[in-house]
Amino acid sequence: MAETIDLTGDGGVLKTVVRKAKDDALSPSDSLPLVDVHYEGTLAENGEVFDTTHEDNSIFTFEVGQGAVIKAWDLALATMKVGEIAKITCRPEYAYGSAGSPPEIPANATLIFEVELVACKPRKGSSLGSVSEEKARLEELKKQRELAAATKEEEKKKREEAKAAAAARVQAKLDAKKGKGKGKGK
Numbered sequence: 001m002a003e004t005i006d007l008t009g010d011g012g013v014l015k016t017v018v019r020k021a022k023d024d025a026l027s028p029s030d031s032l033p034l035v036d037v038h039y040e041g042t043l044a045e046n047g048e049v050f051d052t053t054h055e056d057n058s059i060f061t062f063e064v065g066q067g068a069v070i071k072a073w074d075l076a077l078a079t080m081k082v083g084e085i086a087k088i089t090c091r092p093e094y095a096y097g098s099a100g101s102p103p104e105i106p107a108n109a110t111l112i113f114e115v116e117l118v119a120c121k122p123r124k125g126s127s128l129g130s131v132s133e134e135k136a137r138l139e140e141l142k143k144q145r146e147l148a149a150a151t152k153e154e155e156k157k158k159r160e161e162a163k164a165a166a167a168a169r170v171q172a173k174l175d176a177k178k179g180k181g182k183g184k185g186k
Contacts, residue, residue: 002018005079007075007076007079008094011091012072012091012094013071013072013076013088013089013090013094014088015076015086015087015088016086016087016089017084017085018085018086018087019083019085019148021080021082021083021117022081022083025083025084026081026082027078027079027080027082027120028065028077028078028080028117029120031122032120033064033065033066033120033123034061034062034063034064034120034121034122034123035061035062035063035064035077035119036060036061036117036119036121037053037059037060037061037062037077037115037117037118038053038054038057038059038118039052039053039060039113039114039115040054040113040114041111041112041113042111042112043105043106043110043112044089044109044110044111044112045110050104050105050111051104061121063123064077064078065078070094070095070096071094071095072088072094072095072111072113073088073113075094076088076115077117080115081117082117082118082137082141083116083117083141085114085117086115087112088113088115089111089112090110090111090113091110092107092109092110095109095110096109096111118141119141
């Protein structure tokens, strides 16, 4: 089981790494403050999805540490590396508080996000060391995502095959029991 880290010291923002990034992956910094993320947000009380970028495969971009997002995101994304996926649990005081964000997010709601840090970028107008390096890095990240999706699909297929095999064994046992009862009374 992955370790859960209390980012605030009061249990207000908990981070659990779902997929580690490579050791040499980039992190948000003063020179790379803009982040691109994929995410899915759910209500802790019932698991209902209230927002996601997965349905349309969009990217959400913001600048870390500027208050453009909820406090929990500013805190958590600053600790992540490109390629990392983390589960972030946010108490209301680090999310939308007593106001909520109607109609999707009720007042005093604890939220759970699964967030993938896709990229870190400089502010517009800043230069990045090497555009070709950035393109290569993004291409590598794309390959990692495709591999993860293929692995997930393969695991799903194996589970379905195992279920079918188990159902066939149960049916064979039932058929065998039916066969034993025939002919005993003759």
